[in-house]
Amino acid sequence: MAKAQGEEAFNKRRLRFSHGGVVLSIGLVLFLTGIMATLAYQSQVLTDDLKENFTFTLFLKPGTSQERADAFIKEWSDETEIRSLKFVGKDEAAQQFQKDLGEDFVDFLGFNPLSDAIDIKLKADFVSPDQLATLQERFAKSAIVDNMAYDRDLVSVIHQNVGKINKAMLAAVVLLLLVSLMLINNALRLAIYARRFTLKTMQLVGATKSFIHKPFLREGIILGALGGLLAALLLALTFSLIVSQWPRLALSLTWSLWMALAAAQILIGISLTTASTALAVRRYLALKTHQLYD
Secondary structure (H helix, E strand, O other): OHHHHHHHHHHHHHHHHHHHHHHHHHHHHHHHHHHHHHHHHHHHHHHHHHHHOOOEEEEEOOOOOHHHHHHHHHHHOOOOOEEEEEEEOHHHHHHHHHHHHOOOHHHHHOOOOOOOEEEEEEOHHHOOHHHHHHHHHHHHOOOOEEEEEOOHHHHHHHHHHHHHHHHHHHHHHHHHHHHHHHHHHHHHHHHHHOOHHHHHHHHHOOOOHHHHHHHHHHHHHHHHHHHHHHHHHHHHHHHHHHHHHOHHHHHOOOHHHHHHHHHHHHHHHHHHHHHHHHHHHHHHHHOOHHHHHO
16 A cells, blocks of 8 residues: 555656656747747847938928928828928038038038938838839929938848848747747657556546546646746746846837737647647557557
8 A cells, every 4th residue: 555655656746747847848948939039029129210210301492482391291291101201401401511520611612502301201111122212203293302312222231131130030930939849749748658558548448538638638738828937937037137237128128028928928838738738648549558568
């Protein structure tokens, strides 16, 4: 009797240890996935911020009145592409130019050669060579617009490089998810392998497949939720440490972002463990009794 109780206690400890290993494996892998997803998000945020702070200048034709310029700004303010428009008079532009140069070029020339202009900032989705070419054609149709100036080469380089970076980040996240699936699946298969004889015994005494699946699926859901929660807590700790060292990152490493990632981690953990558990249980139920010893 004592021997049987000791063996039962040993099996329980081994099962708890196995479950702890599964939760730890799930948590660490999902934590790394969360880190990669955060980096991908931060890359997109920084890129969008950079694009939305580009200034595109529309030079107005000589003699354009303030009223016509204001009417143009009012007309374009509600367009989908536009983030902001600002009228810059030639006198204001001259003062800024003089400040940058450190010389009074107006006194030297005897006149102000600059033109009135409108500085435009666009939404990030529209800062691309093709979108800008289309937008420039639309601006050119206006009777008051003389020319649109911006650094075409810089826009082109950023657009191309951002596309490559985003694709690389997406590929890394997908790869980590695949690795997560493999590791979690292996961990759960090992945990269920240790209980394969219990599975077969339940089947031999007449238990239905759905009845056998239920406790294991319930257990898989709990393990997946705990693993996802562990990953979410590790990510929260990482966020806190980063923000404490670099406070400016608090603007982008928000708790709303953490909540979204935490929900995704828990959901992914539950989904992966449920699927892996169902497949593992089905596999061992399909084996013959003598195959369980192989």
